[in-house]
Amino acid sequence: MTKDHTATVDLLLTRIDWLVLCDADMTVVERGAVAVDGGVIVDAGPCDALEARYRAREVVRLPGHLVMPGLVNTHVHAAMTLFRGIGDDLPLQTWLQEVIFPAEARHVDGAFVELGTVLACAEMLLGGTTTFCDGYFFEEAAARAAARSGIRAVLGQGVLDFPSPDLKDPSRARARVEAFLEAAGSWPETLRPSLFCHAPYTCGPETLRWVKDLCRRRGILFQIHVSETRWEVEEIERKYGKRPVFHLDELGVLDSLTLCAHGVWLDEDEIGVLAERGAAVSHNVESNLKLASGMAPVAALLRAGVPVGLGTDGCASNNDLDLFSEMALTARLHKAVTGDPTVCPARDVLRMATVHGARAVGLAHETGSLESGKRADLIALRIDQPHLTPLYDPISHVVYAARSSDVNHVWVDGRQVVRDGQLLTLDVPEILREAERIAAAVRSDTHIWSDGSGNSV
């Protein structure tokens, strides 16, 4: 503290037109400021008060901007950016078994995952996503990519009872997972390991038990695709005599560090079990619509108190990583589905994309809101634009009117990674060139494009 009672901090974002904190009250501050020191938010509130309270080594004035927490993508297979647009217009099981798994077997290796994840990080950071929760193969390579980009991530190493791109012999899964966790010991603090059992129809009871047991011992997030399609529910009922959530509950895998991706076909009893166990759901609305999987009971999940985050899923089922469009669709779709325009109000949807998403991926104390003590993950949107004028309610605009292209500046962990719409951490033209090089191999793969029409079959 200096004699004039001001504290010195690393960074002061100030003269912000609108500041949306995403705290418990969903506080909105007109003419706000945020003080950051050591990568941590030390204060957020009215700019006059903060300018009197803090001297900063760097001051960024943001008139014409709305500042809010960076978005949290709770379900993505980041490296699948390199499969963007293959397997369009197919139902999930055909898409997965006939296009995606064969394509992965032929093309996915460590280099593919690193490049695909770098491409994903570039897309996500430029679009305002500062944290993503991943599930794929060669996740050590995904970690290298995320570290290069500066994004925050929870990286889930995939586990299946079948051969996968990084494990031809599934009986060696424990050793593979141990090696992954060992490597994660040297990751930066912004990256956390997780394990991802692909689904109840690809992982048997024994696998689900040992993987969750390991997650519990390590205090890390357990992820799984659950109740994505009606076929899955019927298959699990046929095999185990119960619906997927009861099957998982009996195996002891549901708790507050379990993230269920999709949850489209959950019934009321299953929602009750998830709520009781504190397990979270990632709602992936665009993927669910594109694969015609169905429409998740989001209003019922929220009513039951289940933490619900928003995810994009991978780029072969979406086909982008844009959380602004996920928010806009979530807020609209569930009104139409339930016939009730009061469900999924903008405030709740913004919570899903930020603070509830952070909780769903096990990062509640680190990100998702602009509160003292949290890591400084912030985005600044340009609001002096025709499609955002006039502005009566900033939260309404973020959900119903803003676009990912409105994101102008991004900070992760207090470090600026996007300035004036330009990514500072990666060479984007070089990444695009590299992606085209890998795409050439995918494009010439007759196993994927076997009818020669450009449509995958």
Ligand SMILES: CSC[C@H]1O[C@@H](n2cnc3c(O)ncnc32)[C@H](O)[C@@H]1O
């Ligand atoms: C261990 S997770 C990675 C694995 O999951 C596949 N995948 C991608 N999207 C979906 C989805 O919506 N449902 C089921 N499986 C999916 C991905 O291609 C990888 O093989």
Ligand SMILES: [Zn+2]
């Ligand atoms: Zn998925």
